[in-house]
Amino acid sequence: MYDLSTVLDVDAVSSVEPGSSILVTGPAMTGKEELLTQILADGAAAGDGAVGVTTGGRAEDLIADIEGRVADVDSEALCAIDCRADSNRDELELDGGAYVHRVAAPSDMTGIGIAITKCFDRLHDAGLDRGRLGLTNLSTMVTYADRQTVFKFCHVLSSRLDAAAFLGVFTIDSSAHDQQTLQVIKQAFDGVIEIEERDGVREARAMGIEPDPSDWVEL
């Protein structure tokens, strides 16, 4: 089981089944990426492997961010995949042992798939049977590909996560898409964490993991 109550204090996410895929949705600038990074960092602190996939930032920055949050981090259990449009495909090991892959574009699903596979294999070879994959963000992928491809990609990826008994967390910017697109994408996931900002206060709730939505709690 994966405990996400460290970032969202509700029972619904205190023991999430291995193999689950969770979508984090909310408007721009409401801390989705922060939540995702913390979920990966909490995992790393508990001895889980971490695979971060980013369409917006440098893989090295994501690794450094996680390392900065965890005391005595085992960097060899950290991987990041950079799929910004301007990078060429390659892979390298950073000082400290973290692993970085670069993929040509957010629409290069095959490249991302290969990189994820290599990261999973690496964690597996290191003897880790628990891991968390965090992907930020799906909005960029929908822009570069289309929602049907992204929906299917998420579904296929969730089956790979299931086979590995890992946890998957994905972010999407709810203000960047129409309601219909969001509804469609949500269906590829086992549960949703919804973030809202009211009067300057960020709140979130979990849906779909248990039959009823959780209460809104402050982040």
Add this chain to the structure above:
Amino acid sequence: MSDSEAPVVLIVEDEPDVAETYRLWLEDHYDVRMAENGDEGLEKLDSSVDVVLLDRMMPGLSGDEVLEHIREGDLDCRVAMVTAVEPDFDILEMGFDAYLSKPIKSDQLEDTVVNLLERSEYDSLLQEYYSLVEKQATLEATKSRAELAESEEYDDLKAEIASLREELSETLGGIEDDEDFIATIRGLSDADEN
């Protein structure tokens, strides 16, 4: 898969003994067709073919070239490339769905064909699932909550989606290892380009 008949497997192999061996292994469960070279392979390839076993090294049109023709056309058959050496992940991007390294054993060949047929089933279920999810989202976007609550169509749709979701998770045998995973994802991008 074409109707209730046995799935069709096309063997493209220039060595008659090898081709004959494959045929013997598969003929109990499949409708097996044979081609002695790449050109003949393309001639015999039509929409009824479910799986192609393609030898990579052949005189005349090579396996790679045949594969290119298949992927450029609109046939959605699965291709297992028969190679002399085991390729790396990256080679899966060439567009084949599985590879078999020579010499091939009987159970290995049968497993591959079964696996590729399962993956085809997964793909078509996923497409169906997506269509229904789209339909649901459209209904939700255009109807009021009260209208949805009274709509039998909406209820049926939700039930159908739930059962497809189950079915999909049971079909995951089609993507149980790394090669399956990557080949399935590559298939998504191919569909996107069409």
